[in-house]
Amino acid sequence: MRYAYYPGCSLTGSARRLDRGLKKIFAKLGHELCEIPEWNCCGAFEFGDRGALIELSKTNLEKSRALNAGEGVVAPCPACYKNLREAHGGKTQAVYHPLELLGEEVTGSLNIQNDLKGQVFTPYYGCLLMRPDETAIRNKEVMESFITRLGGEIDGAKVKAKCCGGNQFFINKWATEKLSHAVLEGSKGMIVLFCPLCHMALTSFSRDRKIVYFTDLLLYATGERTRL
């Protein structure tokens, strides 16, 4: 299948690993990710004027139409995903978060080389993949399904949808530190997530916990990475 791809700003910089991992996994699944030409920033949460914010994403959706990627738009960053979903208003092509396309029936077709037996994981979804209802992903246990299928142990159910405070990181750092600690202390094992901002917040405040993207886990399972 052919999807239009909206990487968003962080995936071209600090979250480049997520970008590369996602492209590799989609290629393994036989899907093509076609980057939207001349895409612009979605504005994240930095605009008080929601009209201006929505307009940024509408422009990106307009640009994506030039690709004729009939399956819709894929946006990995939860903030970009939410903004694009709210801008499209159900009238144009579908907007997907990759987790919606990586369900059990899809990842079941991956050629698994490494299992996850004996390892503990906390699948962490954070805020924007879970709320608000209109834009939340439908399958809220997609990471758990994959991990348990490969023999991994799940922890941290109570914190999986709690806020890490990432949005406050460059405003009130102490607030992010306190909220991230609550997530870290309320869970065990490796934290598996999909949000670049959560990754930065939790990495900054964790002492010895490993924070990985879900794509890292998929690449390890398929033998593309030798360790997590």
Added chain:
Amino acid sequence: MRASEQAMTIENLARLAGYERKDFAVCLGCKICGSVCTINDLSVAANPQALLSSLFLEKELKSDDPVLHYCTNCYNCTSACPWHIRIPEIVRAIKGKMGLETPFEKAFKSSVGIWGRVYEPYVFLKALPFLVRGGYLAYLTRWREYVNFHLPHKVRNVGGARQKDARGGKAR
């Protein structure tokens, strides 16, 4: 823009937030938004409902209101609200009107204004004094994996009005 459109009224803020006055007027006053608010986890009392009431009662908003200062955009309030009222959107509209932005947020918007995208090296350097003062450099060793130098790409066709909005940091 006329002065009446700039006033901090519920009508103007609702419009900025992408809604109408009636979308917020349905608030039942149940305060469930406050009980689920992430700000409570910071041991700071948060009351989004009181903030909303202040707008309807035309009381002057305090810039040090905890909801304005610490809202994380987690949408716990919206999910719990019987009417799914979008509190984070109205908070962002108020913050925009009040100009409550850190140098980092200003650098973010400045980058979008110049290139149409967030160019992280520019944002980092522009906000460097703020980052130094705030003790952020202590995390540099943990941020090694985020360092990924690349040249900026100037996006064509972002839209003049949008770029101007980003540069000025103000709502249109």
